Each structure stands twice: as structure tokens, then as C-alpha cells.
Amino acid sequence: MLLTPRTNRPPRPPLSAGRSRRHRTAALLASAVSVCLVSASTPADPLGIGDRLFPYLGNPGYDVASYDLSLTYPGTNDKPLEAVTTIDAWTTKSLDRINLDFAHGKVESVEVDGRPAAFTSARDDLVVTPKRALLRGNWTRITVRHTSDPRPAKHRDGGWVRTTDGLAMANQADAAHLVFPCNDHPSDKAMFTIRITAPNGYTAVANGLPTGVDKVGRSTTWTYRTQHPMATELAQVSIGHSTVLHRTGPHGLPVRDVVPTADRRALEPWLAKTPDQIAWMESKVGPYPFETYGLLMAQAATGFELETQTLSLFEKGVFTEPAYPKWYVESIMVHELSHQWFGDSVSPRTWSDLWLNEGHATWYEALYAQEKGHKPMADRMKAAYSVSDSWRRSGGPPAAPKPPxxxxxxxxxxxxxxxxxxxxxxxLRQEIGEPAFERLERVWAQTHRDGTVTTADFERLASSIAGRDLSAFFNAWLYSEKTPPMPGHKDWKATPPEKSAAQ
Incomplete structure (x- = not known):
């Protein structure tokens, strides 16, 4: 995710100084629609896997293998979509109940292994009680018939994004369960099949590759399937009066972009840059990790861009706002593209590991701006260093961010x-040298492809490649309240937080 600057002048290098960029808080959703559930016979409690930042996110006791989502769009954003979510999972312990994350729709019925099951709500959980307890190590299928509501949810960010002509998704960090029942935590990645039925005249696109388009009467059903596991926060569905533009990327990679039909010609010069950007990223970290890629141009004011897997979400205005320089827009495109390696393919085990996603995406954004836009990375890093202590005080150290x-x-x-x-x-590059750092980046992306990782995993690999213990380095840079001295730049100074805030 990258927050979109709001300015009437050309932006300075993004986030080079915290106070120099203005970020509008993304306020996507605003009013309440409660979850309507049938009560089970006994009380139920919300569960979670104990994430430090989102304690009630995710659920213990099972590992999801696949989701099958069927969504029926009524042709208006003022009514809920009819939906069926089918979850195939392995149980990792015996379960009398199964908790799913779901908080913004009406549940009509639940089946577990083909048998009706009781269900109730507990905070943001849908608690399912099957007729028979599930034993550890068993395969189980949970089918939930429900609505998926695009209307705003009170005090919630994310989920469905209402565009001028339909819908898109923005589920980061914990909003997929506002759209469909799931185990809503990046540590439990799964395969996805997504079916969208919409009135004729709409185009529907989702993560992965298309497997079928079926027109029946006044509606069309579009089916997409991923070829790699995906975190729920990266799911994407676009429904609108759109055109899908196709081109070929490196090694025959299918690239498809989803754009408002009326804007296809104006946006084409930007979209044509994607294949070369993919090739540039491959030269840095190795083969592109997924089956396809493309940009989704949303006619909506989200306040951010988002790395949804294989189909990154962008505000159309990023490409039509004349104040944004060409080098800047291209570097933002690379930011979301690089997330396909860092965050999507190699996903965080916990939300405290978010720095591995955003730090790397920002790194390649800045590196691209240096190589293609002649904007020295050292200048940007020096500016960041000067205000880093203030960032640490307000948001926490990079690997120990404060809760939202x-x-x-x-x-x-x-x-x-x-x-x-x-x-x-x-x-780190200053500390271990450029050749070792570049090898680390390649090995990291390839070794952990399709997996989940922790900060400790990165520390161990870096130490291995450097040939020495880097634990003291990482402890200081990732967890200290104050920014350590920059290797090779003793002249760089961090402004005290009090002075930085006053400036």
C-alpha cells in the first residue's frame, strides 16, 4: 500500500521527509450495517491467533487450502451482493466450533461437510458449530451462503470500494472479512477461485487468470483462478464498465490492465511501461513470481494505491493529475509492482513484519527513480535519516510498529x-556491501516464494550471506527508539523529535 499525496504542486520525493508529504487518511466507509446471524444454542467467543497489532484477526485450529467465492452483483451499489463462500481446510486440532472472520453481511445458512450447521456472531467472528466435532488432521469443507454489502460499515476502513461505475476491493490490512467469511490473516495463504455474476454490459475481473465467461440471459458470469496461494488481504474483484487491455511481458507473461473504457487511450502510454518495469525488477530480484500482472484503474478517491495480487489497484487520478512528474508516477508503479515479490509472494507472518513489505517496495521505488529519473537515492535516504527519530517516536521502530x-x-x-x-x-547495504546485499535480495525472494516470513528469517539469511552475525545491527536498526549511526555516512544527523516537530 502506498498513500497518495494530495497537492496542487509537483510532489517532492515521496516520504523523503515525513512532514513534506501530505497524506489524506483513507476514509472509505462510513455507516453501519450489522451482521445478521442465527444464534447457536450456546455462547460463543471471538478468537484470534494473537497478532500483536490485530489480536482477534485470524483463527486457530485450521489451515485454509482454498476459497471458492461466488458473487452476484445486482447492478447497483445500494444493495448487497448475493454470495456463497466455500472454504476447504485442514484441521490442525480437534474442533467443536469453527471461527471465521466475517463482519458485514447477512448469513443465510452454513454447511460443514454437506450438513447444516448452527452459527452465531461474536464481535467480528462467525462462529460455526457443526453437528459433529471435527477431528485433528481432517479435511473439511465449510459453505456459507451470505450477502456481501458494499454499503459503508460504521467505523471501518476497507472492504468494498464503491467506484463511479461499480466496485473494487481494498482489503488491507484486516478488511477482507467485511466482504466474505475467511481466515483473515496473511499467515494463512490459500488458493482462490472467484466467480462474479453481473448484468450484461459490465466487465468483471479478479486475481489470477480467467477460466471461463458464461452469458445466460441478462447476466454474465466471469470465473478466475489463482495459480499461487494468496493472503485474503490481497484479494481483488473489479466490476464496472471497463475495458481489459492485453499485452505481453517478459518470457511471454500475460499482462492485462483494467481501465474505464472512456479513458483507455489516455491511460495507454502509462500502461505500456509495465513490461519494461517487470523486466527491470527481474534484473534486480529474479523471475516474476505469478501467472499474470496488470493495473486496475479505479474511478474512486481511495487515498492510496494497493498491491492486490496480480492486479494492483490504482486511483485513476494518479495518472491524470498533471502535477505529478513522469518519474514520480513511474516510481509509484514500480512500488506496487515490487510488492508482487515483497509482500504478495513473500508474505509477512505477522503484521509487525510489515516493514519487510513496505521497506522493500519503497527501496525499489527509490532505486527506480534513481536509475530512470536521476533522483539520487542517497539524497532521499539522508532526508529520511534526518527525521527518522521522529518517525520512530510517533510510529514505533520499523519492526515494532505501534498499534493503530x-x-x-x-x-x-x-x-x-x-x-x-x-x-x-x-x-544494511552500507554494512555488508552492495554485492552481498544484491545476492541477499535475490535469495530472499526466491527461497521464500509463495511462503510467509518473519523479521528473524531475514536477519538469519542476511547474516548467512554476510558471513557474520548481524544480530546487533538488526536489533539497533529495527527495534531501537533512536536511529543508529549510518555506516559510511558519519556526517548524517538525525534531528531530535522535538525540533523536527517544531519545524
Whole structure:
């Protein structure tokens, strides 16, 4: 995720100084629609896997293998979509109940292994009680018939994004369960099949590759399937009066972009840059990790761009706002593209590991701006260093971010995990040398492809490639309240937080 600057003048290098960029808090959704559920016979409690930033996110006791989502769009954003979510999972312990994350729709019925099951709500959980307890190590199928409501949810960020001509999704960090029942945590990645039925005249696109288009009467059903596991926060569905533009990327990679039909010609010069950007990223970190890629241009004011897997979400205005320089827009495109490696393919085990996503995406954004736009990375890193102590005080150290405020779940996306985290990577390159750093990046992306990782995993690999223990380096740069001295740049100074805030 990258927050979109709001300015009437050309932006300075993004996040080079926390106070120099203005970020509008993304306020996507505003009013309440309660979850309507049938009560089970006994009380139920919300569960979670104990994530430090989102304690009730995710659920213990099972590992999802696949989701099958069927969504029927009524042709208006003022009514809920009819939906069926089918989850195939392995149980990792015996379960009398199964908790799913789901908080913004009406549940009509639930089946477990083909048998009707009781269900109730507990905070943001849908608690399912099957007729028979599930034993550890068994395969189970959960089918939920429900609505998926695009109307605003009270005090919630994310989920469905209402565009001028339909819908898109923005589920980061914990909003997929506002759209469909799921185990809503990036540590439990799964395969996805997504079916969208919409009135004729609409175009529907989702993650992965298309497997069928079926027109029946006045509606059309579009089916997409991923070829790699995906975190729920990266799911994407676009429904609108759109055109899908096709081109070929490196090694025959299918590239498809989803754009408002009326804007296809104006946007084409930007979209044509994607294949070369993919090739540039491959030259840095190795083969593109998925089956397809493309940009989704949303006619909506989200306040951010988002790396949804294989189909990154962008505000159309990023490409039509004349104040944004060409080099800047291209570097933003690379930011979301690089997330396909860092965050999507190699996903965080916990949300405290977010710096691994955003730090790397910011790193390659800045590196691209240096190589293609002649904007020296050292200048950006020096500016970031000067205000890094303030970022650490307000948002926490890069690998120990402060929890978000209530109702502000995207509040974890602060400068400390963007340029503050890229600064850690810059210091690491200074510490171990450019050849070792470049090898680390390649090995990291390829070794952990399709997996989940922790900060400790990155520390171990870096130490292995450097040939020495880097634990003291990482402890200082990732967890200290104050920014350590920059290797090779003793002249760089961090402004005290009090002076930085006053400037």
C-alpha cells in the first residue's frame, strides 16, 4: 500500500521527509450495517491467533487450502451482493466450533461437510458449530451462503470500494472479512477461485487468470483462478464498465490492465511501461513470481494505491493529475509492482513484519527513480535519516510498529515502515556491501516464494550471506527508539523529535 499525496504542486520525493508529504487518511466507509446471524444454542467467543497489532484477526485450529467465492452483483451499489463462500481446510486440532472472520453481511445458512450447521456472531467472528466435532488432521469443507454489502460499515476502513461505475476491493490490512467469511490473516495463504455474476454490459475481473465467461440471459458470469496461494488481504474483484487491455511481458507473461473504457487511450502510454518495469525488477530480484500482472484503474478517491495480487489497484487520478512528474508516477508503479515479490509472494507472518513489505517496495521505488529519473537515492535516504527519530517516536521502530488507533486500521501504514524501513535496507547495504546485499535480495525472494516470513528469517539469511552475525545491527536498526549511526555516512544527523516537530 502506498498513500497518495494530495497537492496542487509537483510532489517532492515521496516520504523523503515525513512532514513534506501530505497524506489524506483513507476514509472509505462510513455507516453501519450489522451482521445478521442465527444464534447457536450456546455462547460463543471471538478468537484470534494473537497478532500483536490485530489480536482477534485470524483463527486457530485450521489451515485454509482454498476459497471458492461466488458473487452476484445486482447492478447497483445500494444493495448487497448475493454470495456463497466455500472454504476447504485442514484441521490442525480437534474442533467443536469453527471461527471465521466475517463482519458485514447477512448469513443465510452454513454447511460443514454437506450438513447444516448452527452459527452465531461474536464481535467480528462467525462462529460455526457443526453437528459433529471435527477431528485433528481432517479435511473439511465449510459453505456459507451470505450477502456481501458494499454499503459503508460504521467505523471501518476497507472492504468494498464503491467506484463511479461499480466496485473494487481494498482489503488491507484486516478488511477482507467485511466482504466474505475467511481466515483473515496473511499467515494463512490459500488458493482462490472467484466467480462474479453481473448484468450484461459490465466487465468483471479478479486475481489470477480467467477460466471461463458464461452469458445466460441478462447476466454474465466471469470465473478466475489463482495459480499461487494468496493472503485474503490481497484479494481483488473489479466490476464496472471497463475495458481489459492485453499485452505481453517478459518470457511471454500475460499482462492485462483494467481501465474505464472512456479513458483507455489516455491511460495507454502509462500502461505500456509495465513490461519494461517487470523486466527491470527481474534484473534486480529474479523471475516474476505469478501467472499474470496488470493495473486496475479505479474511478474512486481511495487515498492510496494497493498491491492486490496480480492486479494492483490504482486511483485513476494518479495518472491524470498533471502535477505529478513522469518519474514520480513511474516510481509509484514500480512500488506496487515490487510488492508482487515483497509482500504478495513473500508474505509477512505477522503484521509487525510489515516493514519487510513496505521497506522493500519503497527501496525499489527509490532505486527506480534513481536509475530512470536521476533522483539520487542517497539524497532521499539522508532526508529520511534526518527525521527518522521522529518517525520512530510517533510510529514505533520499523519492526515494532505501534498499534493503530481504534477505527484506523490502515494507521499502521506510517512513514516508519516506508522510508524508515527503506533506510534500514540502505544501512544494511552500507554494512555488508552492495554485492552481498544484491545476492541477499535475490535469495530472499526466491527461497521464500509463495511462503510467509518473519523479521528473524531475514536477519538469519542476511547474516548467512554476510558471513557474520548481524544480530546487533538488526536489533539497533529495527527495534531501537533512536536511529543508529549510518555506516559510511558519519556526517548524517538525525534531528531530535522535538525540533523536527517544531519545524
Amino acid at each position: 488507533a481504534a477505527g484506523q486500521k490502515i494507521g499502521i501504514f506510517r512513514p516508519n515502515v516506508y522510508d524508515g524501513a527503506a533506510l534500514v535496507l540502505y544501512a
